[in-house]
Amino acid sequence: MSIQRLSRQPWPLRILSFLLWYAKEFLLANLKVTADVLRPRRRMRMTPAIVAVPAASRTDTEWTLISALITLTPGTLTITLSKEHGILYVHGMFVDTRESLVTEIQEMEDRLLHATRRDVGDLTRPLEAPVVAPVDVDEDEAGDPL
Numbered sequence: 001m002s003i004q005r006l007s008r009q010p011w012p013l014r015i016l017s018f019l020l021w022y023a024k025e026f027l028l029a030n031l032k033v034t035a036d037v038l039r040p041r042r043r044m045r046m047t048p049a050i051v052a053v054p055a056a057s058r059t060d061t062e063w064t065l066i067s068a069l070i071t072l073t074p075g076t077l078t079i080t081l082s083k084e085h086g087i088l089y090v091h092g093m094f095v096d097t098r099e100s101l102v103t104e105i106q107e108m109e110d111r112l113l114h115a116t117r118r119d120v121g122d123l124t125r126p127l128e129a130p131v132v133a134p135v136d137v138d139e140d141e142a143g144d145p146l
Contacts, residue, residue: 011118018115025108026073032094033074049095050079053088053105054125056113065116066109076105086126 009017036044057063067078067088075093082089092101106125114120 014115018111021111022069022108029074029076036094046093047095048091048093049098049101050089050091051095051098051101051105053090053102055081055086055088055106055109056123056125057086057109062113062116066112069108069112070105073108076101 036046039045055063055066057066063081063083067081070076070078070088070090077091079089079091081087088105090101090105095101110123113123
């Protein structure tokens with residue numbers, strides 16, 4: 001079922017639909033990781049990467065849920081997140097391209113938000129990764145941080 005059609009469903013059906021979709025994705029991820037672990041080392045297909053994923057989550061509950069679901073899915077791990085900048089940092093074991101992992105994570109987040117929000121509303125994400133400047137640190141006379 002497409003995400004747009006899902007938005008028109010009653011809220012309890014959206015939750016049930018998400019749970020079924022996540023169970024399928026969880027099973028497929030388990031099979032992929034298991035198959036790779038059982039392969040001889042020279043034939044392993046792991047291509048790990050850490051990717052910054054722009055996120056549409058806004059509340060603490062949404063951030064917690066998407067982070068937990070990413071971490072529970074075999075082959076992915078939420079490293080950290082920046083609520084201020086709307087970015088999740090995710091490690092993936094099988095990353096063909098950075099864009100493909102971003103697309104997968106954003107699809108999961110979209111489905112989660114459609115399921116958990118009674119009124120889905122705005123799902124905009126940051127368009128660019130933030131440029132974060134270092135914070136000034138107070139120093140003593142020798143130049144060492146206090």
